[in-house]
Amino acid sequence: MCPSPAPPRLVVAGNGMAAHRLLERLAEDSPQRWSITVFGAEPRANYNRILLSTVLSGEKSAADVMDTDAAWFSRRGITFHAGVAITSIDRERRIVHDAAGGQAAYDHLVLATGSDAVQLPLPGKDLDGVRTFRDLDDVEHLIAATRTRRRAVVIGGGLLGLEAAWGLRQRGLDVTVVHLMGHLMERQLDRTAALYLQRDLERRGIRFALRADTAAIEGEGRVEAVRLRDGRRLATDLVVMAVGVRPNVALARAAGLAVRRGVLVDDALATSDTAISAIGECVEHAGQVYGLVAPAWAQADVLAARLAGNRKVAYRGSIVGTNLKVAGVAVYAAGDIAAADGAEEAVCADPDTGLYRKVVLRDGRLAGAVLVGDAADGGWLFDLMQRGEPVLHLREPLVLGRAFAEPARQAA
């Protein structure tokens, strides 16, 4: 970034939560340093994607989850192209071309293109009533569908699928979650935690088909059933595909940047082209692709600092904590919860109140934790995990609860 009389030009490809965090930090910490242009594929300002499930469930409105509006950009002197995606990058000339036929020159380009929902290549995937659950458009579509449809099948028992299922259930639909694996949220939860969660959700009226591989979506124009490979046929009039997300790397790949699962970045969040950085779910850092907001924010914070001139700041990867945002169900998972390679696992279980805690320790340090039923200690455990300090003196409270780390209350 060579100094010039006019501020250097920063172009941001994407307007999701990572991009927004970056813009927020830049605006606060180095407001005049860059001339900023933002391209967002979605036709609206920034919103909190994490809260989409609450919009689907009706707890919040779409307006409630908007973080910004057009005015937010203009107040900060940021040029914002809503609903305009960048289509290609001319790295030689440092110009991006957009879907509206325009172009913008940059001194530095940030890719924050996020990820796309995975679409299973199933027969019938294009029938009416089949939808992913990824953005506000999806949510608005699903909400509209709930007015006329009574049954839903959610394909995918991961975090997103369960949130979708809960939202639809809240809107009165009969919901069945179809999941390929033997237990829910297998990437975050161990089998026991998943069983607790499943039982809780079953009490809330959601049905589950586990170890269920979807063979086809059936219907004449409009979805009528989901057929499983084991022969079961689940009649439905709405299907939500929530089988995961894939980093959106098309733009980067087309531009010849180094890409594996995501756009490869180093600790400075620079891509293989130092004039281009990348943050958020489109990124692959040290072999990790993150699908959660906290790492995206951490990357945004680092990049913001670097763009503000602080070259010492680096991104060293994130430990992720997952909170299931389903009303009344407290589930928290963080770190490495599979006690492999000499890690130690300790458990506290109270099945009748649906309380389950598991911590994983490695070399006397907290490596992972799962909480079901009461997730209040999630942050405490997460902090301990991030700090990486020895925790053996806390071994019992880690399992039984933070409250037991402190001197006993005086009897009343």
Added chain:
Amino acid sequence: MTVLPLAREARDIVRTTCAYCGVGCGVLASSDGQGGATVAGDPAHPANFGRLCSKGSALGETLGLEGRLLAPVIGGRPAGWDEALDHVANRFAAIAAAHGPDAIAFYVSGQLLTEDYYVANKLLKGFIGSRHLDTNSRLCMASSVAGHRRAFGSDTVPGTYEDLELADLVVLVGSNLAWCHPVLFQRIAAAREARPDMRVVVVDPRRTATCDIADLHLPLAAGSDVALFNGLLLHLHDTGVVDRRFVDRHTVGLDAALAAARAATPDVAAVARWCGLPAADVARLYAWVAQSERTVTVYSQGVNQSSAGTDKVNAIINTHLLTGRIGRPGMGPFSVTGQPNAMGGREVGALANQLAAHMDYDDPVAIDRVRRFWQAPHLATGAGHKAIDLFRAIGTGEIKAVWVMATNPAVSMPDAGQVVRALQACDFVVVSDFVRDTDTARLAHVLLPAAAWGEKDGTVTNSERRISRQRPLRPAPGLARPDWWALSQIGRRLGYAEAFDYHGPADIFREHARLSAFENDGARAFDIGAVADIPASLYDGLEPFQWPWRAGESGLQQRLFGDGSFHTPDRRGRFVAVTPRPPCHAATEAFPLVLNTGRYRDQWHTMTRTGRTPRLSAHRPVPLLAVHPDDAARFGLADDGLAHIESRWGAAVMRVQTTAEQRPGTVFAPMHWTGVLSAAGRVNEVVNPQADPISGQPELKATPVRVSAVATRWQGFVLSRQPLAFDCRGYWVAVRGAGHWRYELAGPEAPVAAWERLEALATAAVTEAEWLLYRDPAIGRYRAALLHGGQLQLAMYIAPDAAGLPSRIGPAALFSEARITPGQRRSVLAGRDPGRSADLGPAVCACHGVGRDAIEKAIATGCRTTRALGERLRAGTNCGSCLPELRALLAGVA
């Protein structure tokens, strides 16, 4: 005599006596109407003047019906009394017919009231005609009886408790008075407080709680008391501290006694060597005794429970005869007995070598007298087997039937394993007890339900010859009946209806009193003829009195022998020449330590009563082997670790308590724990069965043992509302808690294996429950709590060592809760209450557990943006889903 109003008329407060030690304290008790009772010391009772010890104070808590034997049991099935009595009488009759009356034995107890004791003695010796009636008092004061009889010609304690307060020097020998006779200890402590010149010396291998008031403690070697008192006799004699007139006119045998003493221990240095004591300390004791006309020598089991017990008693008495310090205020030898009615048993003659009422088999006139009085044609005419021999005779089949009353010989006898084997081999075992399950009851063919304290009605005699009433607070529950009743019923069924036609304890007491006075010209010390004809109403209201109380006398004589008149044929007291000898079994290379046994403060005998109360179980919940730290190091024992204690006779396992109060080379273990309450805490399995050749009292305090550490890989405890049955693998001890039983556990297997076993046990014990679990296998830590009906039913904890276990107090307290609250569920597993208040206001940031209160406080103190809140509280920094709420809270303030 003064007469009290009938107990039940005195507004439900019953004047009775304590069920425990030989102090015989008066108790005011009133039933609480819910199965318990409140108790207080009786201020009017001369034994205690209102004081009570911890055990006595807890009497009201021992009355619950849990574990009570409420009906006769024949071969494991409940039965009615008629069937049971017929069965017992028929078996006795058949065995006597086939093998002679000596094939039947009774083994009775100092827990019996005098009336029960009297009928037992009369039935067996007088009518069944067997010689073999002995009592567990054999284990506690037979040596004192024998020593008394050798010196005085009668089994008579000369003094009175007041002498302990009047003395200038109290020498406590082999007596942990502070724990075993706490009220006497309190009386001495109070007297010493009032008269600081008063001195107390404790002669005991152990430094016990009694040493708290001692001016001098002599930790002598086990069994060396004879040397110490022989040396004292010589010292007193050689320094001229002699009551020449008393010796000349009222005693015989001094020269021989002096000669015997001089032969073994000619000087203080020799005594010191014998006893393993510093010569200066021995000399100080001797000087103090020489100076103190008013000297009382109190002795108890440390003297009696020895193969030289009788000699020890006489060595002590010799010093009092020499100085004439006997039977006068503030002086005398003073045997304090262990049991509430050991003395009553001695009075009725319920020892195998006694006949009745201070009459013995060695006097044909006495035999004839008793035969005539009882009109008992089959009267036994010779001494029977004393306890150890009695159980040996059961083992050999010489004795075919035994009736055990109110005692637990499978636990309390030395070489207890042999006693168990003998009872297992016995043709017919009858056990009368008030509890269903004891180590001995497990071996019985017939169980007979006895009345317990609070139901019994009769008299007891304490250590100062004071006879007091024990009165009932309530009727006996279920089919429980007094022992005298069951005995009389057997007597009737055997054809002696007339001889056992008792309608109540007053009938028996009068007969006992009449026998004491029968043809008694004063040669027999025990004479209570004054109360031989009292009506039942006077018996009910009988005030405590000391014997002798001859007909026509005032009954105010407090002390005996002060006038030099003894009960020997020539009326002279006897010096007994005694020679010190070590315990029968010396420590050897293979068994290098000497095991001593004794009581704990808050437990009584085999814990059938005290083991029922949480309060008394809290003091020493498990049996501990006390070991000097040097010995612990030498034998690889760790404090609080487990020790295997082994002798030639058997083995036990206990936790180790290292303490410098233990004499090096010796270890100490409590006598109380049973096979019902522990896996291997029955110390008498280890104890040698040698006995004093004269008294037959076992040497319970000197057994050579070896000790070794027991390797355990886990420890733990279980708390359970219902009693649990453990199999005998590993280590376990049951402890009574409030609303629960606690089981202290340890074992050799991996924690996970122990856990699986406990899980199975708990699953079987509490079939329907919510299970809470805490498992940390990497460090071997396992816990579970079982809830049902909102209440904690069972909780269990396992860890590789004590550091991994929580305090027992917190979870134990939850058994008293009507309902376990959600917040307490994890407290059960943690073993304690949580710390900081959980009340942070409604949670806003779920990820970081930040409540609304904290956020509002942060905003109030300067946080103006979500970023600032995130930096201060971490709120909103993980998933961000609470950011809208944070903004709303910020906006609300702005």
